Amino acid sequence: MGPETLERIFDPFFTTKAVGIGTGLGLSICHGIVTALGGEIAVESTVGKGSTFLVTLPPAQGRPSETLPPTRTASSGRRGRILVVDDEKSLRTSLQRVLGGEHDVIVVANGREALALIAAQDLDVILCDLMMPDLTGMDVHAELSRTAPAVADRMIFLTGGVFTPHAREFLDCVPNPRFEKPFEIQNLRAIIRERLR
Secondary structure: OOHHHHHHOOOOOOOOOOOOOOOOOHHHHHHHHHHHOOOEEEEEEEOOOEEEEEEEOOOOOOOOOOOOOHHHOHHHOOOOEEEEEOOOHHHHHHHHHHHOOOOEEEEEOOHHHHHHHHHHOOOOEEEEEOOOOOOOHHHHHHHHHHHOHHHHOOEEEEEOOOOOHHHHHHHHHOOOOEEEOOOOHHHHHHHHHHHHO
């Protein structure tokens, strides 16, 4: 990357990709997560050779919380059918892995896939990214509110930050739970258990 790109690499919505391919939020979200944890993220780049990102985090404070492994938590509630909608593959994979021991978890990468799946299957909980290319979580919620309001109520929003006035206004208006990335998985599990009661 050249110097002019490096200067803006962590700016929300800045992207060098073609229109419709990237949102320009990935590195901005990473920067927000790392700095919120008290860390730093830096980048070195040489045009034509590649880039190296260095993430430095402070050591953890206190003792780790004692939690039961996923295979033993199923007794704390009924097994549910959960849909994860997120354009970040790593988050989809992680949520499928950590929730899969106690629930049936289906993952999709965008809002269009989600709406098609929701129309074809009965789901208990929908974990949906707020900001995605093409159809956002807000768009998915609007369509479900129109066609299946009870299903729209089952949505839980995941967000890496609210970067637009429209998104902020949306979250202020809907009662659905929301989790700011990064979130504590035990808190998400608790909300899912509550929704399955």
